[in-house]
């Protein structure tokens with residue numbers, strides 16, 4: 001018999017287990033909003049790049065639907081940045097260009113590679129949002145709910161991409177591993193800069 005996993009214990013306060021010298025609760029939340037905004041900028045631009053190549057093809061319709069969700073995510077983080085007075089990462093212009101380039105490059109390899117790109121990015125974002133939701137306490141329950149909701153969308157995108165032959169992409173393993181490494185680096189940098 002398999003046991004159903006218990007839901008993680010909810011934190012009462014964001015950053016309640018922080019140590020002296022760690023960033024303040026406010027700074028922790030600001031960094032989360034900053035990096036998430038950067039990620040959604042990247043997502044919007046990846047799909048823009050893919051649509052420049054695959055627009056009007058069957059894969060284009062699938063990509064367009066995912067791109068709509070990303071535009072909604074981006075808008076939500078833009079609103080949060082204004083409300084909380086959080087500045088964007090200085091790397092925003094880089095993600096603008098790099099996201100588009102990644103999208104266009106994968107789409108040029110074919111629709112399967114475009115889908116493989118989504119699988120790779122969304123797997124990293126799924127982990128990233130899960131970690132954030134876990135770190136947020138009841139004092140930030142609205143933000144936590146938003147992140148959980150978006151995480152659900154991202155997992156849905158991954159499943160859509162898998163259902164659209166992502167695994168048939170040329171060099172699926174190395175391709176997705178490279179994109180994952182790049183995405184993790186982008187997250188690391190955007191949290192700090």
Ligand SMILES: [Fe+2]
Nearest residue numbers: 040043070073
């Ligand atoms: Fe997103």
Ligand SMILES: [Fe+2]
Nearest residue numbers: 043153154157
């Ligand atoms: Fe997504």
